[in-house]
Amino acid sequence: MLRFYNTLTAQFEEFKPLNDDKVRMYICGPTVWNFAHIGNFRTFVFGDILRRYLKFKGFNLIHVMNLTDVDDRIISEARKKNITIYEMTAPYIQAFWEDMNVLGCQRPDIAPRATEHINEMIDLIKKLLEKGRAYESKGSIYYRIASFPEYGKLSKINLEGNITGASGRIDADKYDKENVRDFALWKFVPEGEEPAWNAPFGRGRPGWHIECSAMSMKYLGESFDIHAGGIDLQFPHHENEIAQSEGATEKPFVKYWLHSEFLKVDGEKMAKSLGNEFTLRDILAKGFPPIAIRYLLLSVPYRNQLNFTFEGLRGAVSTVERLENFKLALRTTKATAGSNPVIKELIEKSLREFEEAMDDDLNTSVALASIHNMIREINTAVANENLREDDRNLALKAIEKFDSVLGIFGKDDEVILDDEIEKLIEERQEARKKRDFARADAIRAYLTEKGIILEDTKDGVRWKRKISLT
Numbered sequence: 001m002l003r004f005y006n007t008l009t010a011q012f013e014e015f016k017p018l019n020d021d022k023v024r025m026y027i028c029g030p031t032v033w034n035f036a037h038i039g040n041f042r043t044f045v046f047g048d049i050l051r052r053y054l055k056f057k058g059f060n061l062i063h064v065m066n067l068t069d070v071d072d073r074i075i076s077e078a079r080k081k082n083i084t085i086y087e088m089t090a091p092y093i094q095a096f097w098e099d100m101n102v103l104g105c106q107r108p109d110i111a112p113r114a115t116e117h118i119n120e121m122i123d124l125i126k127k128l129l130e131k132g133r134a135y136e137s138k139g140s141i142y143y144r145i146a147s148f149p150e151y152g153k154l155s156k157i158n159l160e161g162n163i164t165g166a167s168g169r170i171d172a173d174k175y176d177k178e179n180v181r182d183f184a185l186w187k188f189v190p191e192g193e194e195p196a197w198n199a200p201f202g203r204g205r206p207g208w209h210i211e212c213s214a215m216s217m218k219y220l221g222e223s224f225d226i227h228a229g230g231i232d233l234q235f236p237h238h239e240n241e242i243a244q245s246e247g248a249t250e251k252p253f254v255k256y257w258l259h260s261e262f263l264k265v266d267g268e269k270m271a272k273s274l275g276n277e278f279t280l281r282d283i284l285a286k287g288f289p290p291i292a293i294r295y296l297l298l299s300v301p302y303r304n305q306l307n308f309t310f311e312g313l314r315g316a317v318s319t320v321e322r323l324e325n326f327k328l329a330l331r332t333t334k335a336t337a338g339s340n341p342v343i344k345e346l347i348e349k350s351l352r353e354f355e356e357a358m359d360d361d362l363n364t365s366v367a368l369a370s371i372h373n374m375i376r377e378i379n380t381a382v383a384n385e386n387l388r389e390d391d392r393n394l395a396l397k398a399i400e401k402f403d404s405v406l407g408i409f410g411k412d413d414e415v416i417l418d419d420e421i422e423k424l425i426e427e428r429q430e431a432r433k434k435r436d437f438a439r440a441d442a443i444r445a446y447l448t449e450k451g452i453i454l455e456d457t458k459d460g461v462r463w464k465r466k467i468s469l470t
Contacts, residue, residue: 001014008153017225022059023061024221025050025228026216026226027064029111030044033071035095035279036095039230039270041293041297043229045105048407061109065111068114104291110219120218121214125201137176137178140187140204142183143247152239154242155239189203209236209241222253225256227258228259228260260302261304270308292317292319294408299316299368323371330395343378344394350371428454
């Protein structure tokens with residue numbers, strides 16, 4: 001039974017989609033004003049695991065993740081550089097998808113951009129104005145929080161005073177409001193200033209929160225199954241999404257809300273002022289393989305804080321190397337025909353434990369433990385020559401299932417078998433004896449390309465496989 005911790009109800013709940021096996025899911029994507037940092041990618045890797053596991057469980061998934069390509073920060077940076085917001089965001093959008101690919105994150109089915117959905121935002125604001133849940137002040141449109149008595153039901157906040165969310169993004173005081181807690185749906189932009197769009201209620205640009213409400217409901221409907229994102233978005237962003245969406249439709253907006261916890265660096269909050277804010281590209285530039293970064297980011301369950309350290313990352317490098325070595329050994333080790341019932345039961349048990357752990361609110365740490373236990377026992381069986389051909393094939397299928405969810409075993413490159421390696425080494429030795437160095441060098445180059453490292457020693461040629469951690 002798959003269950004999630006639902007932030008909305010503050011309890012664990014069995015996952016039951018609104019419509020049979022069809023799951024509609026929205027995950028808040030990046031604001032593309034800069035390169036995404038590892039805290040962002042902790043959330044995006046969580047989203048990738050969630051996506052993969054829902055598909056693993058057989059659900060028919062529609063996954064939407066937005067790109068916020070217009071907001072105050074983007075506009076400010078574009079003005080500093082004297083370029084348009086489109087010129088400002090284009091390279092960061094490309095960089096984001098490149099980074100997602102490098103980390104092995106699957107693309108969402110739909111990735112809408114805010115600037116391409118202004119009409120949907122205008123229509124939603126018109127509904128809120130008609131219902132008296134929004135009002136105009138000096139050309140801007142604000143949401144009237146007092147009109148939505150359930151405001152605060154997601155974050156459980158105390159509405160006394162003006163509370164700033166963990167994201168640090170709350171409407172600036174320069175926008176005049178009836179109540180300090182009301183938030184901007186549409187921000188007035190004077191003539192001659194860009195970017196701006198024309199709307200029935202005046203020239204302006206959308207507020208941050210209205211963007212996600214409009215885009216999610218366009219592609220997933222007025223009520224859908226899952227909305228996920230970082231805990232920093234719980235308030236005010238997700239709270240405001242609920243108020244806007246339910247205020248306009250009078251229907252429940254989202255059934256399950258899932259939030260991933262913060263990532264800290266060496267036990268401290270990540271911040272530029274502390275010099276510990278790293279983009280993914282910063283870490284890759286230090287020589288760390290992306291698969292190890294992915295492993296570290298998913299190794300702690302999403303609702304627990306993750307303490308990122310370079311010592312921990314080096315440990316992840318060693319771990320994924322062992323995982324790839326294990327898979328490679330299984331693919332290349334010779335095994336006698338038949339099956340060992342003990343090994344078969346071990347593999348089946350590991351698969352059960354893995355699924356039970358993931359069913360328990362995506363408990364990745366317990367799921368990983370089940371994998372490592374299986375690997376340890378199979379390595380012992382290999383050492384004692386107790387692994388049979390059927391067991392080997394069953395173990396490879398198990399790895400395929402684990403990896404369809406976690407993506408930590410590396411790519412399945414074409415494997416050159418031991419017998420072929422030995423034959424090529426013998427051919428190379430003969431070529432060297434005949435002083436056919438061109439042929440000898442060609443064989444060495446071919447083996448190197450296949451990940452085989454040759455070592456010429458006084459006792460003859462030794463070889464080993466190079467593990468690729470890309």
